[in-house]
Amino acid sequence: MIAVELFKLVRRVRTWLTIGLICALPLVVAIFIAVTHLAPPPGQGSAFLSAVLDDGQLYPAAALALVLPVFLPVAVAVVAGESIAGEASAGTLRYLLARPVGRTRLLVAKLIAVTTFTLTTVVAVTITSYATGVLILGPSRAAAVGTGSGGVSGAIAPGAGGAPTAGLQSGAGITSLSGAPLTTLDLVERVFGAMAFITVSMLGVAAIAIFLSTFTESALGAAMGALATLVASEVLVTLNAASVVQPYLPTRYWLAWIDFFRQPIFWRDIQRGFAIQAVYVVVFLASAWANFATRDITS
Amino acid sequence: MITTQNLTKRFGNVDAVREVSLDVREGDRYGILGPNGSGKSTLVRMLLGLVYATSGEISVLGHRIPKHAGRALPEIGALIEEPAAYPHLSGRANLRLLDAAGPHGARRTRRRRVDDALEQVGLAGIDRRPVRAYSLGMRQRLGLAGALVRRPRLLILDEPTNGLDPRGIRDMRDLLVGLNATGVTIFLSSHLLTEVSALCTRIGVLDSGRLVLQDQLASLQEPTGRVLVSTDDPDQAVATLDGLVEHRDGADLVVRSSDAAELNARLVRAGVPVRSLAVQRRSLEEIVLNVTGAGSDQFGVPPSDSPAPEVQDAS
Numbered sequence: 175m176i177a178v179e180l181f182k183l184v185r186r187v188r189t190w191l192t193i194g195l196i197c198a199l200p201l202v203v204a205i206f207i208a209v210t211h212l213a214p215p216p217g218q219g220s221a222f223l224s225a226v227l228d229d230g231q232l233y234p235a236a237a238l239a240l241v242l243p244v245f246l247p248v249a250v251a252v253v254a255g256e257s258i259a260g261e262a263s264a265g266t267l268r269y270l271l272a273r274p275v276g277r278t279r280l281l282v283a284k285l286i287a288v289t290t291f292t293l294t295t296v297v298a299v300t301i302t303s304y305a306t307g308v309l310i311l312g313p314s315r316a317a318a319v320g321t322g323s324g325g326v327s328g329a330i331a332p333g334a335g336g337a338p339t340a341g342l343q344s345g346a347g348i349t350s351l352s353g354a355p356l357t358t359l360d361l362v363e364r365v366f367g368a369m370a371f372i373t374v375s376m377l378g379v380a381a382i383a384i385f386l387s388t389f390t391e392s393a394l395g396a397a398m399g400a401l402a403t404l405v406a407s408e409v410l411v412t413l414n415a416a417s418v419v420q421p422y423l424p425t426r427y428w429l430a431w432i433d434f435f436r437q438p439i440f441w442r443d444i445q446r447g448f449a450i451q452a453v454y455v456v457v458f459l460a461s462a463w464a465n466f467a468t469r470d471i472t473s
Numbered sequence: 474m475i476t477t478q479n480l481t482k483r484f485g486n487v488d489a490v491r492e493v494s495l496d497v498r499e500g501d502r503y504g505i506l507g508p509n510g511s512g513k514s515t516l517v518r519m520l521l522g523l524v525y526a527t528s529g530e531i532s533v534l535g536h537r538i539p540k541h542a543g544r545a546l547p548e549i550g551a552l553i554e555e556p557a558a559y560p561h562l563s564g565r566a567n568l569r570l571l572d573a574a575g576p577h578g579a580r581r582t583r584r585r586r587v588d589d590a591l592e593q594v595g596l597a598g599i600d601r602r603p604v605r606a607y608s609l610g611m612r613q614r615l616g617l618a619g620a621l622v623r624r625p626r627l628l629i630l631d632e633p634t635n636g637l638d639p640r641g642i643r644d645m646r647d648l649l650v651g652l653n654a655t656g657v658t659i660f661l662s663s664h665l666l667t668e669v670s671a672l673c674t675r676i677g678v679l680d681s682g683r684l685v686l687q688d689q690l691a692s693l694q695e696p697t698g699r700v701l702v703s704t705d706d707p708d709q710a711v712a713t714l715d716g717l718v719e720h721r722d723g724a725d726l727v728v729r730s731s732d733a734a735e736l737n738a739r740l741v742r743a744g745v746p747v748r749s750l751a752v753q754r755r756s757l758e759e760i761v762l763n764v765t766g767a768g769s770d771q772f773g774v775p776p777s778d779s780p781a782p783e784v785q786d787a788s
Binding site for chain 1: 518521522523524525542543546547549551553554555556557558559560561562566570571573574575576619
C-alpha cells in the first residue's frame, strides 16, 4: 500500500509542479539580489538574506526561510488535505477499503506519502538553493561587513582561512549568525538540522490537514482548514494578550531552526519546537485515526 | 454466502435499512430490487464493511462483517455505485494499483490477472488511454474489471449496468452468467426489473429499507392457472370454451385452464385456428409492485433494448 501511495504521488504532475515552484522562488530572489547587490540590511527581511551576498553557501538557509512562511505550509496542507478527502470525493476510497485496505493501513500509507513529499520538497529546496547560492551569488567572497550581530568576518578572502577553525575543505570560513566562524562541516550539519526541524514542523501542519481530511470530502476544505489554523496561530503569536497560550501554538517555534546557525547552537527553542510539533503530530493523527476507523464511508 | 439477521442502519432518525434478513446461497444469481432510495446501496456498503450497522448481524463467506471483513473481502469483487478511478492514469494502471493495494495481489500473476480482467470486460486494447478519456460505459467496464481482477468467489455489484448501452448490457449479462456457471456467486442490486428478471435466479425486494420479499424467481413465477390464446376466430373459441374465457380483447383471450396442452387439443378439435398459446405467468413487475407500496414510476422499466433511463429519486 505504501508503494501504491508513493506511486500515486510520483505520477501526479502537481507534485512536481509544486516542488518546482517552491524551488523557483529562492532562485528568483537570488537573481534579483545578484543583479542589484541589494540585500536587506541585517535584522530586516527574511532571515539570512542579508548575509548571502557575502557568502552564497548560506543561501540554502536563506531559501528555507523564504519558503517556510507560506509556500511550504500551503503545499503540505494541500497534499495532506487531499489524502483522504481526495480519495473520498473521487470515489476511490470505497474501492480501496473494499479491496481491502485496512483503514489504519491506508492512513499510515498516506502519512508516509505526505512525509516523503515534505522531505523531498525540503531537500529539493536545499539542493537547488545551494547550487543557486554558489553559482549566482558566488562562494564566500571577501566581505568585511559582518553578518548578524557579530560583525566579525569569518573569511577575508577565498582560500585564506580567516579564522582559526576554518579551513577544513574549502578553507573559507563561514560566519555564523553570532559572528563566530563555522567550518563547512559545521554548516552541513546545521543545514541538516534545519531541514529536519522544518520537516517536522511541516508534519505538524500535515497532521492537522490529514485530521480534517478524514471529516470531509472536500480536499480544499481540509487544506484551507489547516492553513486557517496556522494563520490564527500566527496572529496569536504576535499578540501580547495571548501570551498564556503562545508556548503551545503550532507556529510559535517555527523559526527556531535559525538557532542552528548560532555558535554555539542555541538549543532551547529548537528542543521546544520539536516537542510541540511531536505533540501536534501525535494528537492530530490519533484523532484522525479515531475518526476514520469508526466512520461510515458513504462517499 | 451472505446472511444477515435483522440488519438495521439508522442515519440520524432515518431508518435506511430495517431488520433485513438476507439469505444468499452459494451459486445464486441474487438480485436485490428496490426503487432508488430504498436502501440498496446502504445494504451493499454494510456487506462490504464500509458502513457500520446500527444493529443486526452480517456474515459473508462465513466471516463476520465488519469484524473480520479483512478475511472475507479478498474473495469478493465489488462494484459500489459508480465505478471510480484515478482519471490521469490509464485503465490498466488503475487496475494494477488497485490490485497492488491489498492482499492476495501476488505480483507474479498480476499482469496476467489484469490482462484477463480487461479481456473479460472487453477493454483489452483500449486500456492504455487515461481514464479521463473513457466514456461512461468504458468506466463501468473498468469498474467491473476491478471487481474481477482477483478472481473472486463472490461478486457484489451495485447497479452494474448503469451507463451501459444495449450491447454493453448484453455483454455484462453474458459475462455474469458465464462466471456464475464457473461457480461464482453473484449478488447484484438494481432498480431495473428487466435486468433482474433476465439475469437472476433469486430475488429480494427492498421497500423503504425493509426486505418485503425473498424467493426463487422461478417459484414466484409459477403459472397463474390461465392461458393466453390468440386466434383468428375468437367468436368460435369463446363458444367452444364456454365459461372458461375470462377476458377478451379482440383476437386475444385469457382462458382459465391449468393444462395448456389439453386446451390446445380442445380448440384444434373444434376447428379453431390457434395462432399462439402461452401459459400465463406473473411478470416480475407485477410481483414487485404487489409487495411494495411504490408506484411503478419509481422503478425504471425500460424496454430491454434501450439504455437505462435517467435515475429517479424515489423519496
